[in-house]
Amino acid sequence: MSPSRAEYCVVACAEAWRGDGEVLAAPMGPIPSLGARLARLTFSPDLLLTDGEAMLVRPDGTVEGWLPYRHHLALVAGGRRHVMMGASQLDRYGNQNISCIGDWARPARQLLGVRGAPVNTLNNATSYWVPRHSRRVFVERVDMVCGVGYDRAGAVGAAYHRIPRVVSDLGVFDFATPDRSMRLVSLHPGVSVEEVRAATGFPLAVTGDVPHTREPTGAELALIREVLDPGGTREREAGAAR
Template identity: 75%
Template structure:
């Protein structure tokens, strides 16, 4: 029986796992330590059909601990086939974001003016095709006004306003499912498809979230706490998936 209280990182893991609840046989593409733990937790519990990779080109059939080799390999997924899978929509990616605005536009390319940026980042990468062809969520381990901005400096991942402006070809498969941060869970289930606070992690206040966000969030009248991990989920996180506690490096204890 688990007696130790769940940490902030473990609440974040469960919130990430929930993004793949009921996803069926789709490829989970988690980017970041906490999302990787979340995807593995989802497969071990409420989403057993979820497809996982070893982070490179192998589809794996078991759920090894982070950093361990898979014992069961189900298939080969080279880059070309991976792109075909993405274009077909059978994937739910959880990406990071250097900047994210109220409409869900994401930037991972550069900070500052395109002609002379103050920071060069990853580049656009696969963000446009991810957001236009399969469900996309975001993981932000440090919720701050530097990330959540009024307007991103460059659009990499496509938000709801730009998808709508581009027309049906862009909106057909476009869906930003969730944004999970170290403060709470957010979505875009509002009439104008702008970011809404869905739940707060325990110990976080509305004032903290508002101060850490560079735009005005939609905040419902009542905001619940993020779902608490079950004893079995805590056991799986601590003993099976992440026994080395790598999650605490990404999300500091509250």
């Protein structure tokens, strides 16, 4: 059976941790979590995984070490963690909003709140996962800055600020442009550049012919389907092709 859109997304998320070495992966959401575990089992064996509390775990969930909170904070503050967060809004420079929609003093919709987004983005690498790519998420200007983008990070001296990639259900993006604005890196199969542009609320950098997102290998598909997610939670998060 050919790879599904969701399986392309899992592999695209896994690629965010390629080459990171021994850093703490902090994925938020089913597909980023599958991506981190897949990366650990394949091309990033030194990646550290946590249960979200006080333990380091293997991809199957068995405990392999203790991570006291003070050590966790040392990893956070020292650039040795790579988070993959969600975003209610994301702009061309990578500023992220998960707090509110509308004026923060009287919002039209209250969301999660700022949470740990400023610390995440200023002190360690932060990627983003967006399961439904639309103009409601990819906006010209976020209503409130929670995660800090490239246009703001320099002003506060963020030594470890880095946004390696953004993954959506349409494609993969980075900020490797002269002005550090968002660039389309790859398209998931069946998606066109025009479709991505129509679903994005700001001008998107596109360089040359955009390739397809890397296809999962046979071994990766077996791990995803038989070991990591036999119940198919990935398909419920990003399974519906448009």
